Amino acid sequence: MTDVVSTDVVHLLLSVRNGKTPPPAHVDDNLVPLSIEDAYRIQDEVAQHLGPIVGWKVGAQTPSSEPFCAPIHASTLFNDGATVPHGLCRHLGVEAEIAYRFAQALPPRERDWTRDEVMDRIGTIHPVIEILDTRFETPGSQHKFLHTADQQSHGALIVGPGVAEWRKYNPVVEHVRLSINDETVAEHVGGNSAGDPLRLLVWLANHASRRNLGIDAGSIVTTGSTTGTIFVDHGARVSASFPAIGSVHTILA
Template sequence: MANAQELAARLLQARREHTLLDPGSLTACMPANADEAYVVQQLVLDQMGGCAGYKVGAGSPTAAPQCASLPATRVFGATTGIRRGDYARIGLELEIAFSFADDVDHRLSEQADEVIDAIDTMSVVAEIVDSRYEGWPNVDPLLQLADAQNNGALVIGDTLPYDRAFDFSAPRVSFSCGNHEIFQGVARHPAGDPRRLIAWLVARTLETGHSIPARTVLTTGSYTPFYIATEPGVVRGVIEGFGKIEFEIR
């Protein structure tokens, strides 16, 4: 626990001072496994207003997912916009997030189909990808997991009632920052149908004896290539047949 507390303290300091940590200086507090990395996540969250969301992702339709809790102070609506000075870098990814109308606890079955049927809303979101480490992305995966899996913020756009008939695996999307077109066309989600990640997250949460409060935002990985914004500008994303997001980087 002492090692987890030390790493959490270093990550909090980096967040507050907008500085970067040298991974080589963290050998003594390196998480030994994913469980220890999740403990670090929780220690950081406790100092940042608690949890308002989760990010969950997987590199392929069969890969094991990983998740990260998102600090309440870093989940907000698109009208808030982004201040460049609040982040070491501003990486952009276009995603779909989900939420439940009721608390997710032991009353909800762990069966994937029943979990997916219980989804209440879906939102167009943009993840701001940031890291508290120098040399990222060439950083030990456990250090990245401890650092909220490189989350900087989650920006929420249009939110609609859940449509189970929507093509979540391959929607047509467009995504741009200022005058730069990041992506336009049919997007393939790396995890296949991202709703499987929601089912996994619920099962993991219930197995550990925890719950997910109603309206917690659950985002599921990017449909678009990763792009780092280096200048002020307006970010625009559209998921056809669903909705859009638009916010300013200033």
């Protein structure tokens, strides 16, 4: 991808965030990043305009496939019970997820972070709700590298209370319930396509290190949907519950 094309994509994504009309259903093929590395470079350029990074989203399509990720910024992070402002997201794709907060930093370094090192730096486990959004006209309408460049379609993250004894929980077999306006719309065990999300944290630690970003102490990392994406209207009341871990609630103004 040339610098000109990269700049064009960055400008497109930032202009929509600033109120411009999203591009049509299918953007020019010449704007599609040629590789996932190009998509991450665009992410980095966009992130410079979005304020402090306070967390990450990471996921994978299967238990063995290469994960993908995007930074989460302070302006899109909310605590349990918060009302997400009406103008923040154009699309409201609701997902129940499990997240981990790091008590200690994982800064960039030459050698890889080991699984034990990453696990030792986790402080708490949290129930969270992610809101899927896009700077394109329609969610999921573009090449996957364009959606990766668009902060992996992140809209907002609402974080529930943390539990320090996170090692007691096996996220693969945790029960989850997602409710919209007090009606249960998804309820089952597990559901994350990535399988064990802890492997995603190890991958992310080394991925962020190679991008010279690292993971700061206090960062929250959400590890992929356990319920799939359910699109709702503005004004919806949303609750996600993992009975063994806790619950999180929000109103989407």
